[in-house]
Amino acid sequence: MELTINLQTGSKTPLYEQIYDYIRQEIQSGRLKSGERLPSTRALSRHLEVSRSTVELAYEQLLSEGYVEAQPYRGFFVAEIEGLYQISRSSEREEKKKQSEAPKYRYDFSPSGVDLKSFPYNTWRKLSRECLTDDRTELFRLGDPQGEYGLRSAIANYLYQARGVNCRPEQLIVGAGNDYILMLLTTIIGSSHKIAVENPTYRQAFRLFERLSYKLCTVDMDRKGMSVDGLRASGADIAFVMPSHQYPLGTVMPMKRRMELLKWAEEREGRYIIEDDYDSEFRYKGKPIPALQGYDSKGNVIYTGTFSKSIAPAIRMSYIVLPEKILRIYREKCSFLSSTVSRVDQLILQRFIGEGYYERHLNKTRALYRSRHDTLLRCLRESGGQFEISGENAGVHLLLHFPPGRTEEDLIESAGKKGVRVYGLSGYYVGEKKEDGAGPVILLGYANMSETKIADAVHLLMEAWQ
Amino acid sequence: MELTINLQTGSKTPLYEQIYDYIRQEIQSGRLKSGERLPSTRALSRHLEVSRSTVELAYEQLLSEGYVEAQPYRGFFVAEIEGLYQISRSSEREEKKKQSEAPKYRYDFSPSGVDLKSFPYNTWRKLSRECLTDDRTELFRLGDPQGEYGLRSAIANYLYQARGVNCRPEQLIVGAGNDYILMLLTTIIGSSHKIAVENPTYRQAFRLFERLSYKLCTVDMDRKGMSVDGLRASGADIAFVMPSHQYPLGTVMPMKRRMELLKWAEEREGRYIIEDDYDSEFRYKGKPIPALQGYDSKGNVIYTGTFSKSIAPAIRMSYIVLPEKILRIYREKCSFLSSTVSRVDQLILQRFIGEGYYERHLNKTRALYRSRHDTLLRCLRESGGQFEISGENAGVHLLLHFPPGRTEEDLIESAGKKGVRVYGLSGYYVGEKKEDGAGPVILLGYANMSETKIADAVHLLMEAWQ
Numbered sequence: 062m063e064l065t066i067n068l069q070t071g072s073k074t075p076l077y078e079q080i081y082d083y084i085r086q087e088i089q090s091g092r093l094k095s096g097e098r099l100p101s102t103r104a105l106s107r108h109l110e111v112s113r114s115t116v117e118l119a120y121e122q123l124l125s126e127g128y129v130e131a132q133p134y135r136g137f138f139v140a141e142i143e144g145l146y147q148i149s150r151s152s153e154r155e156e157k158k159k160q161s162e163a164p165k166y167r168y169d170f171s172p173s174g175v176d177l178k179s180f181p182y183n184t185w186r187k188l189s190r191e192c193l194t195d196d197r198t199e200l201f202r203l204g205d206p207q208g209e210y211g212l213r214s215a216i217a218n219y220l221y222q223a224r225g226v227n228c229r230p231e232q233l234i235v236g237a238g239n240d241y242i243l244m245l246l247t248t249i250i251g252s253s254h255k256i257a258v259e260n261p262t263y264r265q266a267f268r269l270f271e272r273l274s275y276k277l278c279t280v281d282m283d284r285k286g287m288s289v290d291g292l293r294a295s296g297a298d299i300a301f302v303m304p305s306h307q308y309p310l311g312t313v314m315p316m317k318r319r320m321e322l323l324k325w326a327e328e329r330e331g332r333y334i335i336e337d338d339y340d341s342e343f344r345y346k347g348k349p350i351p352a353l354q355g356y357d358s359k360g361n362v363i364y365t366g367t368f369s370k371s372i373a374p375a376i377r378m379s380y381i382v383l384p385e386k387i388l389r390i391y392r393e394k395c396s397f398l399s400s401t402v403s404r405v406d407q408l409i410l411q412r413f414i415g416e417g418y419y420e421r422h423l424n425k426t427r428a429l430y431r432s433r434h435d436t437l438l439r440c441l442r443e444s445g446g447q448f449e450i451s452g453e454n455a456g457v458h459l460l461l462h463f464p465p466g467r468t469e470e471d472l473i474e475s476a477g478k479k480g481v482r483v484y485g486l487s488g489y490y491v492g493e494k495k496e497d498g499a500g501p502v503i504l505l506g507y508a509n510m511s512e513t514k515i516a517d518a519v520h521l522l523m524e525a526w527q
Numbered sequence: 528m529e530l531t532i533n534l535q536t537g538s539k540t541p542l543y544e545q546i547y548d549y550i551r552q553e554i555q556s557g558r559l560k561s562g563e564r565l566p567s568t569r570a571l572s573r574h575l576e577v578s579r580s581t582v583e584l585a586y587e588q589l590l591s592e593g594y595v596e597a598q599p600y601r602g603f604f605v606a607e608i609e610g611l612y613q614i615s616r617s618s619e620r621e622e623k624k625k626q627s628e629a630p631k632y633r634y635d636f637s638p639s640g641v642d643l644k645s646f647p648y649n650t651w652r653k654l655s656r657e658c659l660t661d662d663r664t665e666l667f668r669l670g671d672p673q674g675e676y677g678l679r680s681a682i683a684n685y686l687y688q689a690r691g692v693n694c695r696p697e698q699l700i701v702g703a704g705n706d707y708i709l710m711l712l713t714t715i716i717g718s719s720h721k722i723a724v725e726n727p728t729y730r731q732a733f734r735l736f737e738r739l740s741y742k743l744c745t746v747d748m749d750r751k752g753m754s755v756d757g758l759r760a761s762g763a764d765i766a767f768v769m770p771s772h773q774y775p776l777g778t779v780m781p782m783k784r785r786m787e788l789l790k791w792a793e794e795r796e797g798r799y800i801i802e803d804d805y806d807s808e809f810r811y812k813g814k815p816i817p818a819l820q821g822y823d824s825k826g827n828v829i830y831t832g833t834f835s836k837s838i839a840p841a842i843r844m845s846y847i848v849l850p851e852k853i854l855r856i857y858r859e860k861c862s863f864l865s866s867t868v869s870r871v872d873q874l875i876l877q878r879f880i881g882e883g884y885y886e887r888h889l890n891k892t893r894a895l896y897r898s899r900h901d902t903l904l905r906c907l908r909e910s911g912g913q914f915e916i917s918g919e920n921a922g923v924h925l926l927l928h929f930p931p932g933r934t935e936e937d938l939i940e941s942a943g944k945k946g947v948r949v950y951g952l953s954g955y956y957v958g959e960k961k962e963d964g965a966g967p968v969i970l971l972g973y974a975n976m977s978e979t980k981i982a983d984a985v986h987l988l989m990e991a992w993q
Contacts, residue, residue, distance in 0.1 A: 126890035127897075177664050186659040189871075193652040198643050201839035237703040237843075237867035244710050248738050268863055272714050373667035375870045377703075397734055401703035401867055404841045405655075424592040431593075 064100060066109060076111050077118035084119065088128050088139055099129060099137040167480040168518035172309065172458035174509030179429055180373045181413075181422050188409045188418075200404045206396055208235030208380075209404060212411040216380055219414055224341060225351025226364055228382045234391070237377045237401035239339070239367050240269055246335075246363065246381060247273045248398070249391045256335075257297035259287045261489035263308045266301060266337065275299075279491045282307065286314035289321045300325070300334045304353050305341040309489040309504055311452020311460060319353050326361035333387075335363045342371045342423055345431040346454040360384035368410065370457075371423060378402055378410055430457055433507040433515060440519040446526060448503075457508035460486065462500065469501035475525040481518050530566060532575060542577055546585035554594050554605055565595060565603040633946035634984035638775060638924035640975030645895055646839045647888050651875065654884075658874045666870045672862055674701030674846075675870060678877040682846055685880055690807060691817025692830055694848045700857070703843045703867035705805070705833050706735055712801075712829065712847060713739045714864070715857045722801075723763035725753045727955035729774045732767060732803065741765075745957045748773070752780035755787040765799045766791070770819050771807040775955045775970055777918020777926060785819050792827035799853075801829045808837045808889055811897040812920040826850035834876065836923075837889060844868055844876060896923055899973040899981060906985040912992060914969075923974035926952065928966065935967035941991040947984050 066083045068076055087093040099105075102120060106113040120137055123129045130140045192200070207213065213230035220226035236242045243266065252274045258267055260279035270277055280291040280300075287302055300322065304314035314322075326332045336353045354364040367379040383391055413419050438453055441461070448461040463472065469485040476483045486502035487494050507515060532549045534542055553559040565571075568586060572579040586603055589595040596606045658666070673679065679696035686692035702708045709732065718740045724733055726745035736743055746757040746766075753768055766788065770780035780788075792798040802819045820830040833845040849857055879885050904919055907927070914927040929938065935951040942949045952968035953960050973981060 125894060126887055127894040128890075177667055180664055180667050182664055182667075189659055190656060193655055198646055198648055201646050201648075201841045202643060203835075203840035237707070238865050240864045241703070241707060241710075241867050244707075244714065248710065248735075251740060265863060269714075272860060274717060369669075374669035375667045377865075377867060377869045394738060397731060398706045399704050399840075399843075401707050401843060403843045403869070403872060406869060406872070421592055424594075428591060428593040 063108065064105060068109060068111070077115045077122070080105075080109070080111075080116060080119035081122045084123060085126075085128055088123075088142060093139050095139050095141045097139045098135070099139070101136055165480075166477070166482040168510065168514055168521070169482040170458075170484065170505040170507065170518070171482070171509065172484055172504045172506035174457070174506050175370060175374055176426070176429065176508050177373060179422075179426050181418060184413070184418050184422075185409065188412050189405070192405055192408045192412070200408065202404075204400055204404045204407070206398055206400050207231075207233065208400055208402060209407045209411065211415075212407045213380075215411050215414040219419065220352075220364075220366070220382070224338065224349075224366075225355035226382060227355055228364075232382050232384070232388055233380055234383065235378060235380050235400065235402055235407065237379075238369070239337075239365065239379045240265070241401055242365055242379045242381045243269055244273065245395070245398070247275075249383075249387060249395050250333075254299050255295070255297040256299045256301055257287070257292050257295045258301045258491065259303070259307060259310075260491050261309055261486060261494075262301075262491060263303065263337070263339075264489060264491075267491055270301070277491075281495075282310055282312065284312065285318040286312050287318075287322070289318070289325050292322075292325055298329075298332050300332075301337065302334060302353075303337045303339065305338055305344075305350060306456040308339065308456075309458070309460070309486060311456055311458065313350065313455055314353075316350065319350075319356060322353065323357055323359075323361065326357075327359050333361055333363055333384075335365065338364060338366045340370045340456050341366070343427055343430050343457055344455045345427070345434055354382065357384075360386055363387065371426070372410075372413075372419075376406065376410070378406065430508060433510060433512060434459075436512040437505065437507045437510075437515050437519070440516050444519055444523045446523055458504050458506035461503045461505065463502070465498060465500040467501055469503070472501055472503055472526060476522055479521040479525045481521050481525070483522070530571060530574070534575060534577070543581045543584035543588070546571075546575070546577075546582060547588045550585065550589060551592075551594055554608060559605050561605050561607045563605045564601070565605070567602055631946075632943070632948040634976065634980055634987070635948040636924075636950065636971040636973065636984070637948070637975065638950055638970045638972035640923070640972050641836060641840055642892070642895065642974050643839060645888075645892050647879075647884060650879070650884050650888075654875045654878050655871070658871055658878070666874065668870075670866055670870045670873070672864055672866050673697075673699065674866055674868060675873045675877065677881075678873045679846075681877050681880040685885070686818075686830075686832070686848070690804060690815075690832075691821035692848060693821055694830070698849050698851075698854055699846055700849065701844060701846050701866065701868055701873065703845075704835070705803075705831065705845045706731070707867055708831055708845045708847045709735055710739065711861075711864070713741075715849075715853060715861050716799075720765050721761075721763040722765045722767055723753070723758050723761045724767045724957065725769070725773060725776075726957050727775055727952060727960075728767075728957060729769065729803070729805075730955060730957075733957055736767070743957075747961075748776055748778065750778065751784040752778050753784075753788070755784070755791050758788075758791055764795075764797055765801060767801045767803065768819075769803045769805065771804055771810075771816060772918075772922040774805065774922075775924070775926070775952060777922055777924065779816065779921055780819075782816070785822060788819065789823055789825075789827065792823075793825050799827055799829055799850075801831065804830060804832045806836045806922050807832070809893055809896050809923055810921040811893070811900055820848065823850070826852055829853065837892070838876075838879075838885075842872065842876070844872065896974060899976060899978060900925075902978040903971065903973045903976075903981050903985070906982050910985055910989045912989055924970050924972035927969045927971065929968070931964060931966040933967055935969070938967055938969055938992060942988055945987040945991045947987050947991070949988070 066080055068079055102113050102116040106116045124131055128140055128142060129137045131137055210230060212235060213233040217228050217230045217233055236245055255276040256270050257278050257280045259282050278295045278297055280287050280295055292300055304319055306313060322334060326334050338352055352364060354362040364382040368376055441450060448463045450459055450461060452459040469487055473483055473485055484504040486504060532546060534545050568579050568582040572582045590597055593606055594608060595603045597603055676696060678701060679699040683694050683696045683699055702711055721742040722736050723744050723746045725748050744761045744763055746753050746761055758766055770785055772779060788800060792800050804818055818830060820828040828850060830848040834842055907916060914929045916925055916927060918925040935953055939949055939951055950970040952970060
């Protein structure tokens with residue numbers, strides 16, 4: 062057999078790889094048949110006028126991938142390749158082009174926006190590179206089901222200092238996003254519970270609870286948060302609350318209500334509070350109120366938080382702090398479940414927190430969001446619009462309460478005609494919103510709007526709402 | 528105010544950062560008080576004998592992180608920092624040192640081993656770097672709930688070519704590991720089903736089904752796989768099977784049994800088969816049998832697979848192929864659930880598959896595992912031991928069937944005394960193993976054992992089992 066390979070000496074592809082590619086294709090296409098002997102490395106190197114080691118490299122590669130077999134004293138033979146993987150790139154299964162939706166709105170006050178321009182991309186990339194240096198193959202071995210201890214330790218430390226959360230790293234489980242964290246919780250405690258949610262509420266969690274077949278009920282909000290009398294009357298054994306900044310109302314639950322809530326949980330064995338501290342990082346005025354969990358001496362609070370809001374949505378890392386009673390069930394019955402976050406990502410985040418980048422990033426983002434918050438508040442107040450403002454001083458959105466007479470649809474539609482997208486509160490209610498004689502409420506999220514854009518958009522809103 | 532900063536000109540830390548660090552610490556410690564005016568950039572640069580732009584850089588950083596505030600025409604003032612994040616590294620919460628377990632065994636025939644030495648670390652690192660080049664911030668925006676289309680397309684293409692799986696990328700959902708994939712499936716179809724598992728079976732899945740509150744039953748295996756008569760009698764509506772290489776028995780389900788299984792599903796509306804194709808990548812003899820899913824024309828097979836075995840356990844990427852009926856429920860009720868895999872990881876895997884690295888890696892690993900398989904088989908056959916071998920020609924473990932008379936404990940213990948860890952089949956049974964008069968069965972996994980080690984270990988086993 063003679064192999065005539067048209068080698069490209071000027072090519073980026075090394076010569077040995079060109080030889081390897083050629084022979085592999087010949088084998089795959091069936092032109093070189095199973096059992097045929099390849100030329101000796103010496104003969105082929107002479108024939109192609111390349112060094113013998115180049116040919117040897119090519120043969121070794123073919124050997125390691127099973128295309129050829131070595132027979133002692135006889136040379137290299139084309140292998141039986143029937144079972145070999147040959148994955149050709151299909152043409153008909155081409156990547157679907159996403160239809161780029163025409164940008165209907167010039168300004169979008171989305172309440173769930175995140176400013177990705179402030180994402181510390183370069184730091185993240187640097188850490189990512191450093192984590193994948195030589196000899197870190199152990200990072201691809203299955204890790205601790207709860208998440209690596211070092212990361213949990215860094216998170217526990219952060220939560221203690223920034224949020225007053227009392228927990229040992231042993232109580233923490235890191236998971237791939239909020240939805241997963243709630244699924245995991247369900248796997249631990251089962252779904253034979255009745256969960257009370259605030260109304261209006263964070264619909265994502267509500268829908269998930271629904272799918273997980275919990276019994277669900279809603280409890281109305283007053284100005285201080287979930288009504289504890291309403292909670293008591295509901296017959297629920299779990300309360301799902303967002304005390305630091307309720308979504309969507311923006312209510313910060315005062316200390317007294319927090320204590321009442323904790324008391325409710327203590328009144329009967331088996332009652333729990335799920336505290337979703339989803340955007341507690343952003344508070345612009347006054348001292349942040351520590352998490353409910355920090356005041357819970359009886360172990361009735363299940364605390365959850367996420368890095369989706371404070372770092373970036375797609376890093377997919379959230380966490381849950383289990384009180385001792387539930388931790389015990391987890392250990393007995395669920396610790397066989399593998400972690401859902403890659404160890405590389407865990408290590409990057411651990412270093413991001415431990416080396417001070419997270420602190421810097423939080424302060425930077427908060428300063429940014431605060432000036433957007435201040436600008437929006439100022440523009441709205443100076444606009445002379447007919448509304449009251451609530452939900453300010455924390456989070457990344459605020460609410461405009463209009464006097465009765467106008468409808469939410471009308472406000473949204475007229476804003477839309479000016480190219481400004483705003484959001485109505487009614488979509489956050491479970492069931493029909495109670496007819497309370499109050500006027501419509503509009504949500505304005507500012508995380509993803511520059512100050513100039515905010516000023517322009519408020520101007521347009523006032524024109525629309527005249 | 529005069530700031531005397533001891534600048535280290537030879538230091539790695541840039542001068543501006545030294546100034547920034549110093550002032551920040553002065554503010555944090557309270558030595559610089561809220562409202563105090565900082566020296567002008569001109570004055571400080573003269574005082575410190577550095578360029579003015581150096582001081583400006585330091586001030587900008589302090590400004591962006593909220594430590595100082597700028598007042599037009601007046602200069603820089605120390606901000607109210609009460610709410611600022613100041614996360615000190617705690618000393619008492621130090622990282623727990625893992626107690627390194629003394630290696631009790633010199634040889635470990637773990638059936639769940641993976642050879643990480645063949646993990647394509649450099650390729651993975653290269654792709655990881657390339658994915659995080661400039662301007663890829665969009666990768667940190669929340670992606671498609673099912674996983675990025677490009678990745679799903681690559682997986683669908685691979686599954687079609689390598690496993691005969693018929694699916695459109697639209698039917699695929701990528702998730703963070705097998706456990707998550709089964710949790711997600713439960714969230715879609717609910718847990719009011721009765722699942723039949725093979726006995727013995729993959730305990731991890733069984734325990735998870737148990738925790739997810741499914742009704743469960745076991746159906747005995749014969750030499751061809753799950754008994755379809757037994758399945759019919761069980762009253763189950765879902766069958767969980769591993770046709771390409773049953774774990775732990777290593778049975779490859781023949782075509783006839785596959786057809787009977789599909790027929791069972793078709794007999795009644797709402798019956799499903801979950802096909803776990805966990806290690807189908809490794810088959811050493813004969814043509815691989817296509818997946819059950821590929822023969823299912825009625826849409827009754829739910830197909831799951833993973834990259835944990837074929838690439839590395841810690842990359843946390845598995846997938847599920849939903850038949851149309853279940854896909855419809857997913858779309859209506861569960862598509863609000865966010866993806867559990869980071870987009871960076873998805874992109875790395877997409878390129879790993881799409882650029883031919885996966886094909887190479889599979890062929891390489893298979894060649895490696897095949898020679899370990901062959902060596903183990905040869906050593907065992909030449910050893911003259913009193914056992915029959917089964918489960919060969921696929922997967923990464925095989926089974927030794929001993930004549931009655933000896934106990935499993937005795938075989939494991941005597942091997943252990945020689946420093947060889949082996950595994951008993953009885954641990955894989957749900958409930959008590961039926962007394963069938965057969966002798967004990969030992970599992971030998973070879974994925975993580977070099978050929979020399981295999982030869983040595985078999986030698987020791989024969990001494991132990993004399």
